Amino acid sequence: MEFRRTQAQTLNGRLKESPRTLTIIAGPRQVGKSTLVRQVLGSFHSHYASADQAPDNSVPLIGEPLGDISSLPGSPPTADWLIRQWEIARARARQMPADRYFVLAIDEIQKVPRWSDVVKGLWDADRMQGLNLHVVLLGSAPLLMQEGLAESLAGRFELISLTHWSYTEMRDAFDLSLDEYIYFGGYPGTATFRYEESRWREYVRDALVSPNIQKDILQMTRVDKPALLRSLFELGCHYSGQIISYTKLVGQLQDAGNTTTLAHYLQLLAQAGLLTGLTKFAGQKHRQRASSPKLHVLNTALISAQGDYTFDAARADRSYWGRLVESSVGAHLCNSAEPELQVQYWREGAHEVDFILTQGKRQVALEVKSGQGTIKTKGMAIFQRKYPEATGRIVGSGGIPLDEFLAQPASHWLEE
Template identity: 55%
Template structure:
């Protein structure tokens, strides 16, 4: 008998005995919890999603700087290991990544092509912050199945809190669903644990650091909007692109992320604002809102941006 059936049985007994007990179920394997809730406990639960630790939480608990959070991410179990980066990498890979894929996904869900799922995870880490056609990914992999399989595996990785695929903003919902995803890790440690570039060198690598900053901002936006009416999307038209678009009903906020301090032209933001009635245009970094300021925002503060 699975855990959800046991909870259902105890629930029935408490109801029969008129015991008004509030039960809180906690689990670090979201796919396992979600599966049990939907199969046996339909109509008997309210879901409270707890995402990755934010910068504010990691800073208060472990004294991280914004730069350390951008590089080392928000895994509290690994936070005390950052002084030994090799040990930190092995911990992330062995205790978190491998455990999540092997136990939280492969043991809990039917996956006919586990090697494909692992390859997709690696590609997601390598191309975080980039728009990638699933058909293009299929062309690079052997025995890759079809786009439907790949899309399903991407949803599994998102459900496990690892990687998601942002949809392209379009006034037409069908066009949003059919768009190529913008791959995004939900914790930047998933990127840096896969590379040999250590923290100090990463700070000097403009291309890598820019990707980490954009991924950290995107992950924060996705994590704090989980379970809300705010969707995180992207936008692109030919060679013009907006990094992130926040959508609440018909309200839109366009966000561009710049890791440097120099002010630059923003053709994507200009094109987007001409095509759509935006609530606000936000530049993160590059003389706009500070990266650390955005990372400190909670959902209520972020929601105030719409007003």
């Protein structure tokens, strides 16, 4: 039986309703967006097209004039290509019974120039005609998707977000153990390579990381110093789980420019699903914005693939393994957090708490422990004295078992 993520059920439910809004499927590269949509479309009359692939009807027949070279296979998609796909779906939707819906799915929509303006015009025309046509748009560059949605499609769409795969998903779909998930991370396409570690590393670096940076950031966003962005990503993987000031980052990187540039590049890496910088919990917004970031990868595969440790060597080194464990917890919290839930850290002098979850007036402090030690750290005790309304929890040794913690979304620990 094929594995389906929970978002498939959400999409299936939306497509059974009368078309009222566009459906946007957005998330990082290689988290299964296309697979999920194809799984669901199997139950519907549909037309699927990808801006990564040339449509069959774009190839001229033998003896016909070549025409516009932009329509040849391998050429960049155009607005005309998008309109052609839409017209195919419209024609088939008009043949459907009044109580049935047709679905148009366009993958890699962000690769079509001015896609949001084109979609807006086509969608509004369909609404005026009352056409029973659902439209699903997929994109692997969250930054561009967000800009397009904000600029032209406000009020016309509902978003289904896909993040990196969780421990329970990788366990159920690929039989990964907890330790394997901590080291190999949550990329479904790499699971079968985990027994050939050198091949796995090359795949992560060459087929996942490089295209993510090259195609989803550098080709879609203005980046004046691409080498700096790549270096920041590599350094962020090395320092994952550590608090490091932008000033120190400038000192670690060559041709670093200024701290504003680094903050912007870190934001781009976060939007691409690679690396984020947690802000400091301080109670005051301006102090949070000015704080040094706590760097965290959003998938621990990014640490392991960049490092020199094998799976067995990583587990044997308690210090290194502890870093991977904390990074897996941080990635899980960031990936599973709802938009209104903040994931931060706290530090005062030499005392620190790994993660602070905040939603409304509710606060939970989390300390990750991967080895032997006291159940309540001094940092946690100081934080709770300063913020008595917050709940403190230990994750790992002496507290919530790690597999149990990774099986629940971030919001779960605010509800208890």
